[in-house]
Amino acid sequence: MRISELSRRSGVPTSTIKFYIREGLIPAGACSQRNQARYDETHLQRLDLIRALREVAGQPLEVVRAVIEQLGKPWGEGDPVGAAIEAIHRVPERDRSGAEQAEYDALRAQVAELVNGLPWHVPDEADRAHALELDRITDAVLQLRRYIDPDFDIAVLRDFAAGAWRISEAAIERNEDRVPMPGDDLIDPTRTAILGMLLLEPLVMTFVRSALTMRSIRISNGLPLPPS
């Protein structure tokens, strides 16, 4: 197929397809003549993937690129999922004053101990990604203490983790028997793990927001709180 058909089938304008090719997000078409290239289903799949990551998961092209680079790599070789998570978590370094840095470091150590002690934690996997995770958690807790509750106790994180574990069970358990089909990029396990994670996010966040709102409403209206 040629670019106009690829554009029509994917719903992405040709100018944008060319831009993605320039940016290396899509391989160039196979050149048949000097200025004729052919595109195939993999190009269409890739465009769909980019759209899902952009529009559904809301990720910037930088993350899309990092994810694409990891796709197709087998599990356990260089940890593709960890690399993708790393790209997602990367956040501009915040510079802290001396006292702030000390506070940060102390809290980070506590957070690390708590997280590493979770029953499902697998040590030493996804090393750098794990470090970034701890950074993010520490940062978020500091801000919560600053803006919401100076006494915010990180023991609460264990319950967050339990809720998250429950969600992961619902999300993954029933998919673990899927059989990867060779040549079918769609059911490649790395792809499934990364994309699943990113596409589940808006879903999970919506439920979390909803639950927080409903609980607030119930508390302020004196309604009963169903047990969890």
Add this chain to the structure above:
Amino acid sequence: MRISELSRRSGVPTSTIKFYIREGLIPAGACSQRNQARYDETHLQRLDLIRALREVAGQPLEVVRAVIEQLGKPWGEGDPVGAAIEAIHRVPERDRSGAEQAEYDALRAQVAELVNGLPWHVPDEADRAHALELDRITDAVLQLRRYIDPDFDIAVLRDFAAGAWRISEAAIERNEDRVPMPGDDLIDPTRTAILGMLLLEPLVMTFVRSALTMRSIRISNGLPLPPS
């Protein structure tokens, strides 16, 4: 205090403070002379808040503005938390073909039935915000079916909701006895609800990503899966 001191204390450049005033995110200082204005602690608090929403919660200024507009409004009057959630959820309308729209509508009806049937659901509260929530969930499920698992069953959403409810319990339960102090913007319940929701997000998402990764690793390595 004057603008340079406000800038120094908040760490926000004067040019940015002026920009925020122009944008209506901060009230102008109280004019004492033609070109002298005084700023106080509320300006400092407001700058801190904007920074938390931008840097920790990652929200655009449009959402920051919507949140600020709702702050201070009492619960139950015009539903400030619902209005803030609405701003957060607003997402560019996707135009669907006829068949897609029918598929969307059918799924949305199923999602609505499931969500409205959750034991903690409070009907008719946060009306438009709730509609946007359902839109977002429906959209996310459609994309999951498209990219991950065509048979994705929305019954799973009940488990997501249960996990989210558990997280909301940990997040809110222990704060419900907080006493609002008059004049202290920090413990205003509307503020606590909205800000809490936004600041908890990065924390929760980090745990969800981690749980999904750990579960994937455990499954692929044949490790046991602790019960949730």
Add this chain to the structure above:
DNA sequence: TAGAATTGGATAGTTCTACTATCCATTAAT
């Protein structure tokens, strides 16, 4: 009290991201 520094307000410019448009020599379709 004179001169340097600061202030508020207005306006214009910058950086980054993600596209979108134009041009053109070449190739394909009718």
Add this chain to the structure above:
DNA sequence: ATTAATGGATAGTAGAACTATCCAATTCTA
């Protein structure tokens, strides 16, 4: 044979979030 489409290059645009410059009025500082 003429019209349309293609690939590649280059330039332009839109929006978000700042950042810089100017200037007359004011305030600090010696």
